[in-house]
Amino acid sequence: MLINRIGLTKDETQNDQVFLLSVPAGEDSLAHRRHVCSRVIPQSQFSLTNWLDPEKVFGRKAPLHVDLGCGDGSFLCALAQRLPDKNFLGIERLLSRIRSSARKAASLDNVRILQMESFYAVRYLLPAESVETFYLLFPDPWPKRRHHRRRIVTPDFLKSVHVALEYNGVIYIATDHLDYFRKIRKIAASTPGFAIDDVDLDLPQSRFWLIFEQKSATIYWLALRKVSDSEAYTKIAKFFEQLRE
Structure with missing residues (x-):
């Protein structure tokens, strides 16, 4: 066994990576571990020079929904259970949350988990026009001014989202932080190719939600729909496609 970079183990007897995560007592069989970890996308299926292939990852072709910063997987798995005809990709940075999400997704064939920073996954791994819906629920607002540069929603981020979304696709953003919400709206209004939509959703609640x-906090929602292609964004996507050839 080898320990890989994210703290999981790799079974060298297999042709592909098999990640072994800790599981609750009574569920410690190798078969169960492998089943749970089949929900985590192995590193062999992606790199910064190769697009992720959703059809290969899920074993079927279906509309793709992406939960950016999926946390413990509660929202991701509840929504995937409601919509079995969609594929759901959860992207999360922290290993403990990857483990939690993988356990929750063990019985769901339409869920996969990827450990990576959300911005890099959107920018470098998701093919152009491959995503029907993004969910960005309660991203860290980084309220101190000196930390604002760490916020995920930037012009570059929305440009990458625009490239990854299919025509008429949507990104839903929710935050309890009014200043951040105003900043997001300002960035969205200046990003070509998006229209601000009304938010009328019946979604399962995440842990932070x-x-x-x-706490009776006000939750601010924003829905951005891709309404047109941008020549500049298309050129960016084609440039990266050429690098991968």
């Missing part, structure tokens, strides 16, 4: 609701 429940916490903010219990």
Whole structure:
């Protein structure tokens, strides 16, 4: 066994990577571990010079929904259970949350988990026009001014989202931080190719959503729909396609 860079183990007897995560007592069989970890996308299926192939990853062709910063997987898996005809990709940076999400997704064939920073996944791994819907729920607002540069929603981020979305695709953004919400709206309004939509959703609640609701915090929603292609964004996508050839 080898320990890979994210702290999981790799079974060298297999042709592909098999990640072995910790599981609850009574569920410690190798078969169960492999089943749970089949929800985590192995590193052999992606790199910064190769697009992720959703059809290969999921074993079928279906509309792709992406949860950016999926946390413990509660929202991701609840929505995937509601919509079995869609494929759901959860992207998360922290290993502990990857483990939690993988366990929750064990019984869901339409869920896969990827450990990576959300911006890099959108920018470098998702093919152009491959995503039907993005969800960005309660991203870290980094409220101190000196930390604002760490916020995920930037012009470059929205440009990358635009490239990855199919025509008429949507990104839903939610935050409890009014200043951040205003900044996001300002960035969105200046990003070509998007229209601001009304938000009329019946979504399962994430852990942070429940916490903010219990605190009676106001939740601000924004829906951005891809309404046109941007020549500049298309050129960017083609440039990276050429690099991968």
